[in-house]
Amino acid sequence: MINIIPIPAFKDNYIWALHDRQHAVVVDPGDAAPVRAWLDAHKLKLAAILCTHHHHDHVGGICELAQLYNVPVYGPLHENIPCISHAVGQDDEVEIAELDLQLSVLDIPGHTHGHIAYLIWGVNGNAGAVFCGDTLFGCGCGRLFEGTATQLHHSLQRLAQLPDDTLIYCAHEYTEANIRFALACEPGNAQLKQRQANAHALRTAGQPTLPSTIALEKATNPFLRCAEPEIIRALHLHGLTDNTELAVFTAMREWKNHF
Secondary structure: OOEEEEEEEOOOEEEEEEEOOOEEEEEOOOOHHHHHHHHHHHOOEEEEEEOOOOOHHHHOOHHHHHHHHOOOEEEEOOOOOOOOOEEEOOOOEEEEHHHOEEEEEEEOOOOOOOOEEEEEEOHHHOOEEEEEEOOEEOOEEOOOOOOOHHHHHHHHHHHHOOOOOOEEEEOEOOHHHHHHHHHHHOOOOHHHHHHHHHHHHHHHOOOOOOOEEHHHHHHHOHHHOOOOHHHHHHHHOOOOOOOOHHHHHHHHHHHHHOO
16 A cells, blocks of 8 residues: 655645655655654655656755665656666656555656656556656646747646546645636636635645646646637737647746746
8 A cells, every 4th residue: 555645845845755654755855854754753764766857946855865764766867966876767667666666757858858757557546646746737837947848738748648537746836826827817617716616725724735637637727728719818818829739838838937
């Protein structure tokens, strides 16, 4: 039985931890302190570290944890990250023997040049779970820091092709803010309005809005809905003249930067 829980870090980061009540794997530990405290509190042994991209709020705690617990560190093949022991990329498999866990690696560039995701199939009866860092967020997507809009759009489409019940574990609690932008893009989306109410209730109760699912993102995330007429009409008011999905995505990402 694999449990997946968020360890809060910084202002709005989640360091995802997978554990079986004996061993644990952490994803994107930008800060070592909350991971150490959580492992100590639950009397768990760290088995491995997974990293999706090189930004400091995702890697800042890796070296300390790797040295303290003497564990392997998996990270993107095309990024230079200190203390990575196993560089991985598209179609590589990561095996964590202590948890009897196997993860598939997906290349999903755009936010950064070498951004990757880790995909698990069949966790606790679910179709899958994907740890996608800062590429796909709850009702949003990452900024373009290094890659191109074409790359990021393609990466999101790759994730959208996963089974609808795949669980989405992204690295930030951005959902409520992203929903406000999504409603500016598509105010007539009833499922989006319901998601706003659900997210508000969760946050009011001190609970994360994550994980999401691929189905929920396809129904409410404007960056996965670039062919929707209402979204295209909204972007026409912001100067859009090309209705192709890539042009809509590019214009929407730029609008979100200044929203």
